[in-house]
Amino acid sequence: MEPISLDVLLASVGKEVGVSPWRVVTQRMIDQFADATDDHQ
Known part of the structure; x- marks a missing residue:
């Protein structure tokens, strides 16, 4: 899996x-x- 940048994460907020x-x-x-x-709860 490729790392996700902070910019990509921030652009995904609300989506x-x-x-x-x-x-x-x-x-x-x-x-x-x-x-x-x-x-067993």
């Missing part, structure tokens, strides 16, 4: 950058993450 499509997050995915990180 959408790197937008990706929505992803459905299921309860199973949440549970698996909790299992993997041992973080």
